[in-house]
Amino acid sequence: MTIVTLSSGHSRHVRGASEFLDEVVEARKVVDEVGKLYRGEKIYTFHDNTSNTQDENLETVISWHNSITCDLATSIHFNAYEITDQPRGTECLYLTQKDIAGAMSAAIADAGGFIDRGAKYRDDLAFLNQTEMPAILIEVCFVDSSKDTSLYEIYFHAICRAIATVIAGASPA
Numbered sequence: 554m555t556i557v558t559l560s561s562g563h564s565r566h567v568r569g570a571s572e573f574l575d576e577v578v579e580a581r582k583v584v585d586e587v588g589k590l591y592r593g594e595k596i597y598t599f600h601d602n603t604s605n606t607q608d609e610n611l612e613t614v615i616s617w618h619n620s621i622t623c624d625l626a627t628s629i630h631f632n633a634y635e636i637t638d639q640p641r642g643t644e645c646l647y648l649t650q651k652d653i654a655g656a657m658s659a660a661i662a663d664a665g666g667f668i669d670r671g672a673k674y675r676d677d678l679a680f681l682n683q684t685e686m687p688a689i690l691i692e693v694c695f696v697d698s699s700k701d702t703s704l705y706e707i708y709f710h711a712i713c714r715a716i717a718t719v720i721a722g723a724s725p726a
């Protein structure tokens with residue numbers, strides 16, 4: 554059984570990507586729904602409602618994750634590149650957790666009908682570098698792809714269920 558921490562990206566006052574959908578609004582919905590669907594040992598969820606700068610937001614989110622002993626820390630984000638009607642897809646960023654990042658991207662892609670962009674190694678992200686527990690950062694889909702956002706709205710529940718299932722299967726730390 555697995556204990557996980559799950560946060561939404563950015564903060565109420567430090568907004569993320571926004572086009573056909575707003576990243577902060579949707580990341581919060583995903584976190585709350587995954588929290589309800591989770592059937593592992595324990596899930597803790599967090600939204601940053603206080604930070605006013607990006608640095609403050611990263612510090613707040615990372616401190617929250619580091620305050621709880623868990624098997625996997627996960628943050629929910631949405632991607633953006635350029636406005637398009639073409640599909641872009643889902644990906645999962647990792648520093649040390651390549652296997653679960655790959656499983657997560659594949660599961661979300663399968664649930665939502667997204668292109669599977671796969672596990673992406675990143676050594677330049679504060680969340681991955683400073684979170685003490687094993688960590689992954691999910692980019693659910695692109696908020697500036699109308700194809701992605703319509704798939705996301707249709708398959709929201711299945712996508713959240715896929716995330717809940719994969720994090721529940723993380724190996725104990």
Ligand SMILES: [Zn+2]
Nearest residue numbers: 562569630631
């Ligand atoms: Zn983001």
